Amino acid sequence: MASNVSILFRLISSYLLIIVVVLLAGLYTIWNLSEFNRLIRVVSSYDTKMIQLSEECQELLYSANASERKFFVSGDETYMRQFKDIELALTGKLNELATLADTEKKRTLLEGIRATHRRYGGLFDEMAAQAGSRRIAADETARYRIEQDLIVADTGQSLRELTRISSDERDDKLREIEANSVRNADAILISLVVAVVLMIAISILNTQSISVPISRLREKTKAVARGDFGDPLDIASPPEIRELATAFNAMCDRLRELDQMKIDYISHLSHELRTPLTAIREASCMLEEGLFAEMPEKQRELQTLIREDCERLIRSVTRLLDFSMMESGIMPLTVQDAPLQPLVERNLQRFSAVAQRKRIEVQVAIPPDLPSIRMDTEKIEVVVENLLSNALKFTADGGRITVSARHRGDAGLVEVAVSDTGRGIPESGLKEVFEKFKRVDDGKGAVRGTGLGLAIVKHIIKAHGGRVWAESELGKGSTFTFSLPA
Ligand code: ADP
Numbered sequence: 001m002a003s004n005v006s007i008l009f010r011l012i013s014s015y016l017l018i019i020v021v022v023l024l025a026g027l028y029t030i031w032n033l034s035e036f037n038r039l040i041r042v043v044s045s046y047d048t049k050m051i052q053l054s055e056e057c058q059e060l061l062y063s064a065n066a067s068e069r070k071f072f073v074s075g076d077e078t079y080m081r082q083f084k085d086i087e088l089a090l091t092g093k094l095n096e097l098a099t100l101a102d103t104e105k106k107r108t109l110l111e112g113i114r115a116t117h118r119r120y121g122g123l124f125d126e127m128a129a130q131a132g133s134r135r136i137a138a139d140e141t142a143r144y145r146i147e148q149d150l151i152v153a154d155t156g157q158s159l160r161e162l163t164r165i166s167s168d169e170r171d172d173k174l175r176e177i178e179a180n181s182v183r184n185a186d187a188i189l190i191s192l193v194v195a196v197v198l199m200i201a202i203s204i205l206n207t208q209s210i211s212v213p214i215s216r217l218r219e220k221t222k223a224v225a226r227g228d229f230g231d232p233l234d235i236a237s238p239p240e241i242r243e244l245a246t247a248f249n250a251m252c253d254r255l256r257e258l259d260q261m262k263i264d265y266i267s268h269l270s271h272e273l274r275t276p277l278t279a280i281r282e283a284s285c286m287l288e289e290g291l292f293a294e295m296p297e298k299q300r301e302l303q304t305l306i307r308e309d310c311e312r313l314i315r316s317v318t319r320l321l322d323f324s325m326m327e328s329g330i331m332p333l334t335v336q337d338a339p340l341q342p343l344v345e346r347n348l349q350r351f352s353a354v355a356q357r358k359r360i361e362v363q364v365a366i367p368p369d370l371p372s373i374r375m376d377t378e379k380i381e382v383v384v385e386n387l388l389s390n391a392l393k394f395t396a397d398g399g400r401i402t403v404s405a406r407h408r409g410d411a412g413l414v415e416v417a418v419s420d421t422g423r424g425i426p427e428s429g430l431k432e433v434f435e436k437f438k439r440v441d442d443g444k445g446a447v448r449g450t451g452l453g454l455a456i457v458k459h460i461i462k463a464h465g466g467r468v469w470a471e472s473e474l475g476k477g478s479t480f481t482f483s484l485p486a
Contacts, residue, residue, distance in 0.1 A: 007210060007238045014202040018195055025191025032184040039177045046100055047170035053097050054162045057113075060090040061159065065152045068124055072131065072141070080128060087121055097162070106165060113158045120151045213241040217248065229256050265437045265451065272316060272450060276309035283309075316450050322382070323436070323452045326459040333379065333463055337372040340416065344403050347384045351392055358397045365404035371486045373414050379460045380484070386453040387418040387480045394478070395422035407486060413466075414486045419479040425472040433470060434458045457482070 064086040071079035094114050101107045127144050130136055213235045220233050229252055235245040283302040292298035325331060348355075348362060355362050373380070384403075391401045399421040406415050425433060436455040461468045461482045472478035 004239060005237070007240050010206055010209065010238065014206060018198055018202065021191060021195050021198060025187060025195070028187050028191070029184060032180060032187065036177060036180050036184070039173050039180070043170055043173050043177075046102060047166050047173065050097065050100050050106075050166040051163050051170070053093055053100070054159045054166065057090060057093050057097065058156055058159045058163075060086055060093065061117075061152060061155055064090060065148070068148070072127070075131070083124070090117065103165075103169075106162065109158055109162050109165070113155055113162070116151050116155045116158070120148060120155070123148060123151070209238060210241070213238070213245070217241065217245060220248070224252055224255065227259075261437055269450065273313065276312050280306050280309050319450050319452050319456065323456055323459075326456065327436075331379075331459065331463055333376040335374055335376055335464070337374055338377050339372050340370060340405055340414065341366050343377060343381050344384060347381060347388055348403070350385070351388055354392050355401070358392065358395070358399075360392060360395055360398070361400045363400065363402040365402060367405070367407070370405055370407055370414060373484045373486060375464055375484055376460075379463075383457045383460050383482065384416075384418070386457050390453060390480070391418055391420035391422065391478075395420045399477075408483075409486075411483075412486050413483045415481055415483045417479050417481040419477060421477040424474040424476055425470065425478055426474055430470050430472060434468070454480075 064083055067079045067083040067086060070076070071083060094110070094117060098107075098110050098114070101110050123144065127136070216233065216235065220230075223230055232249040232252065233245040235242050283306050286292065287299065287302055292302070344364060344366065348364070352362075354360075388401070388403070395401060401421075402417075402419045404417050404419070407413075408415060434454045434457070437451040457480075458468055461484070464484055466482055466484040468480070468482040470478060470480050
């Protein structure tokens with residue numbers, strides 16, 4: 001499974017994972033901070049306010065009590081008004097406290113305070129009314145005093161209790177805020193550690209999974225550079241490097257093949273050059289030693305052999321030079337319209353001696369009205385020469401060779417074909433024969449050659465914008481055809 005995950009996917013998914021971890025940590029922190037803010041808001045706008053209000057209520061209660069006492073002692077109306085004002089303020093504050101009370105306990109306590117306070121005001125009003133109409137008996141005044149003092153003490157006690165509860169709750173919330181901020185700091189720290197550890201682990205894994213196969217590829221490249229092909233590289237993942245390794249293996253196979261081809265070719269070419277050279281040396285030694293001094297016929301034969309082998313050597317070397325120039329792209333063409341017939345005739349003349357010796361019948365089937373061809377005559381002569389020399393080389397004694405041509409007016413082409421009744425080429429070799437250094441072995445002993453003739457033919461025809469192909473039936477013969485613009 002992992003072997004099919006591409007480098008791009010690996011990198012994107014790992015970084016996405018890190019982003020998700022950091023994002024979750026961030027969201028958790030934001031949620032914690034909002035909770036933190038809520039608690040601070042509650043503390044500042046409820047608890048602190050409640051403490052402050054209940055302390056103010058206590059003060060107002062004692063002030064009201066003092067004014068009330070002064071009124072009953074002095075009978076001065078000013079104290080009564082003062083008492084009424086304070087009472088009004090106290091009622092307002094108690095009402096405000098009732099709106100702030102956020103727990104059942106506080107609400108019950110406040111209900112009690114407000115009830116006793118109402119009773120306190122009610123008793124005062126009753127007593128004040130009586131004081132205005134008649135003299136109040138001393139025991140009645142004493143009873144009133146006791147009851148009012150009890151109410152004040154009770155209310156004061158309840159207000160202190162309210163202050164204490166509020167301040168306890170405020171302390172609880174402050175402790176909660178503190179714990180919250182500690183938790184928050186821990187969460188940030190943990191998520192940072194997790195993100196860093198994840199980042200390091202992912203980076204190591206990703207780097208490993210990429211760098212290990214790359215270093216194997218590098219080692220293999222060095223080995224190939226030293227000429228050591230060894231076993232093919234087996235890299236399973238990631239897919240990009242696996243494809244690279246597959247391409248690299250294909251390249252190594254091709255290099256190995258070329259290397260082997262080079263070795264085979266050098267040994268073949270040395271043989272190709274050494275055979276005529278040995279024959280020339282032997283023949284010239286014989287002439288030098290005067291072995292056939294009395295036999296001029298034999299001497300002429302040796303001289304002809306030397307000449308023919310020299311010509312063969314020159315042909316091989318010329319081919320090699322021509323081919324290397326064509327491969328380097330140095331092949332200037334001098335194109336002109338020229339007839340095919342004279343070119344073929346010249347070539348046939350050149351080969352007539354060999355054809356006679358091998359008793360090969362050569363036929364020419366070129367229609368007299370064949371149009372001229374746009375070609376570099378010298379180069380096309382090389383093409384016909386190569387095709388004819390191959391046909392002669394690979395056709396057994398007594399065979400037949402035909403050079404034919406036809407005009408394909410529809411395509412504006414002239415097709416020239418060289419057919420023989422020789423050994424033929426297996427189907428698999430029909431394309432290969434045009435490759436440089438390719439020689440198709442028939443298993444019946446080597447036929448000499450440089451393996452460059454058809455490669456040169458293909459180069460020249462391609463340079464003319466034409467096409468060349470081979471058809472053959474094993475054991476029956478072959479036909480090599482090329483087309484050129486008419
Ligand atoms: P060479 O100089 O070795 O002949 P070529 O490139 O001319 O090289 O030919 C390549 C190979 O193609 C030959 O070795 C031979 O196996 C095959 N070949 C070419 N022409 C013919 C033919 N007319 N009949 C059979 N085989 C041929």
